[in-house]
Amino acid sequence: MHVDEATVRRIARLARIKITDEEAKGLEAELSGILDWVEQLKQVDTDAVEPMTRVVGQDLKQRADVVTDGEKAAEIVANAPMADDNFFVVPKVVE
Amino acid sequence: MHDKVAAPSNGNLIPGATGDWEVVIGMEVHAQVNSRAKLFSGAATAFGAEPNAHVSLVDAAMPGMLPVINEECVAQAVRTGLGLKAQINLKSIFDRKNYFYPDLPQGYQISQYKQPIVGEGEIEIEVDGTAKTVGIERLHLEQDAGKSIHDQHPEYSYVDLNRSGVALMEIVSKPDLRSAKEAQAYVTKLRTILRYLGTCDGDMEKGNLRADVNVSVRKPGAPLGTRCEIKNVNSIRFIGQAVDVEARRQIDIIEDGGKIDQETRLFDPGKGETRSMRSKEEAHDYRYFPDPDLLPLEFTEDYVAHLRHDLPELPDEKKARFMAEYGLASYDASVLVAERERADYFQAVAKGRDGKTAANWVINELLGRLNKEGHDIADSPVSADQVGGIVDLIANGTISGKLAKDLFEIVWSEGGDPAEIVETRGMKQVTDTGAIETAVDAVIAANPDKVEQVKAKPSMIGWFVGQVMKASGGKANPQAVNEILKAKLGLE
Numbered sequence: 001m002h003v004d005e006a007t008v009r010r011i012a013r014l015a016r017i018k019i020t021d022e023e024a025k026g027l028e029a030e031l032s033g034i035l036d037w038v039e040q041l042k043q044v045d046t047d048a049v050e051p052m053t054r055v056v057g058q059d060l061k062q063r064a065d066v067v068t069d070g071e072k073a074a075e076i077v078a079n080a081p082m083a084d085d086n087f088f089v090v091p092k093v094v095e
Numbered sequence: 096m097h098d099k100v101a102a103p104s105n106g107n108l109i110p111g112a113t114g115d116w117e118v119v120i121g122m123e124v125h126a127q128v129n130s131r132a133k134l135f136s137g138a139a140t141a142f143g144a145e146p147n148a149h150v151s152l153v154d155a156a157m158p159g160m161l162p163v164i165n166e167e168c169v170a171q172a173v174r175t176g177l178g179l180k181a182q183i184n185l186k187s188i189f190d191r192k193n194y195f196y197p198d199l200p201q202g203y204q205i206s207q208y209k210q211p212i213v214g215e216g217e218i219e220i221e222v223d224g225t226a227k228t229v230g231i232e233r234l235h236l237e238q239d240a241g242k243s244i245h246d247q248h249p250e251y252s253y254v255d256l257n258r259s260g261v262a263l264m265e266i267v268s269k270p271d272l273r274s275a276k277e278a279q280a281y282v283t284k285l286r287t288i289l290r291y292l293g294t295c296d297g298d299m300e301k302g303n304l305r306a307d308v309n310v311s312v313r314k315p316g317a318p319l320g321t322r323c324e325i326k327n328v329n330s331i332r333f334i335g336q337a338v339d340v341e342a343r344r345q346i347d348i349i350e351d352g353g354k355i356d357q358e359t360r361l362f363d364p365g366k367g368e369t370r371s372m373r374s375k376e377e378a379h380d381y382r383y384f385p386d387p388d389l390l391p392l393e394f395t396e397d398y399v400a401h402l403r404h405d406l407p408e409l410p411d412e413k414k415a416r417f418m419a420e421y422g423l424a425s426y427d428a429s430v431l432v433a434e435r436e437r438a439d440y441f442q443a444v445a446k447g448r449d450g451k452t453a454a455n456w457v458i459n460e461l462l463g464r465l466n467k468e469g470h471d472i473a474d475s476p477v478s479a480d481q482v483g484g485i486v487d488l489i490a491n492g493t494i495s496g497k498l499a500k501d502l503f504e505i506v507w508s509e510g511g512d513p514a515e516i517v518e519t520r521g522m523k524q525v526t527d528t529g530a531i532e533t534a535v536d537a538v539i540a541a542n543p544d545k546v547e548q549v550k551a552k553p554s555m556i557g558w559f560v561g562q563v564m565k566a567s568g569g570k571a572n573p574q575a576v577n578e579i580l581k582a583k584l585g586l587e
Contacts, residue, residue: 014193058390060164061164064167067138068132069137069153070149073150087255090253090254091252093196093252094252
């Protein structure tokens, strides 16, 4: 399966990863190779096999509906490049 | 040759230059789950906190934080599914829906894609007296995003994550709705059911219930047209307007030879138009995949049965019971069950009394007055006991219907026990025929000329009734007055 350069650029943009023209070329081959390998895996008949979600017999852990966290706005924004009055401040985004 | 157009299935067709059009509507409603803590963290969900006060490190998507699901949110989703008569899936999967936005710190929303917690169900709606069943496609659990505020600074947006991670139920209908009114009836009924269940407060003003409306148009009987999704229409009234405006826009484009682009649009209530939100288009490739931080959500039939057992009586069942038990008309029963508090109030008034009279008083006097004053039934100045007391006084003949309304006004503005008020203010209806006879005799003696006239013109008896009532201060039983007058004047 061949991934062309346009697709590489689209995937990069969706993932917000900046790539150079050279990198794009290299990634074409790399991603195509990965998908070829996946194509190969798809040859195995897995119709009767449940998708594996865990390697040990464990169920989804659940939590009681109790407030145990929060009330630490200053800590939450501590690492933000910009903050004001405990809001995160980001470049303007308007619809 | 005749143009054969399929017979209209209902009266909802919209006329256009090339004939009638049918509008097809499907709804996606986001309902905030009633819970104390968030879906995957222990931060509070309460509305109106200081910026970022209800945020844990999980909600802020700090590295290494892991989601742990809130069991109550799961129970609420199952309860809602049961209330929608829907299939409950004993196993469901959480997926990541990937997109970038400043109010989504994870870079993905945890949602459910291929295997939601609730499958197909249905809601019964009623429009202009006609009942209709609307299919539910699915209900899934997902996280809400944070909130961006754009008016704090000319160059920057401010982000508050208090809502980030709050549990939402996305409830998707089938494209079964055919008019603005049906769309409104659907959301109204859904909200009523959610409130009965206690799984969402349905407060649209606070954004706790938000609707995306999918609209397309077609010639009756034709295949479905291309749809547009109108985002975040935040009141029932706007839902109706948005559907009408969008249907008209699409019909005009098609009739002018154009075609509809599938896109996301925004309803502007001020301008009464929908407009394209092109910026959202590119982001539509969400690249869903199962969230590796979360195992499948699994529970047993017993768990579901336990929740089903504890469900409250829902509006449709309550309406049927009110009609059977109290002999109410369908319309009155619908009005009373529209809100759970209203139904409870009515039941308290009707207990041990005539159901129809109770319904009459709750709907016409109480709800009418509450509406006028902008009160909810929860903060009604008149209690169910007080309305019941008034109904009792009418039933046992102590006061007339007219005086009862005056009494209601006194109770509304001053409070107090109706029976006591009647006693202390001398509002009792006089049924004592002796007292009425005395009053009648006095009126007859004082008006010999009128007595002559009424013999020729029996309809003049009304004047006599009026005089006697006036003399009694409105307290005489009008029927008794009428009978005694007739006898004394020798009429009939």
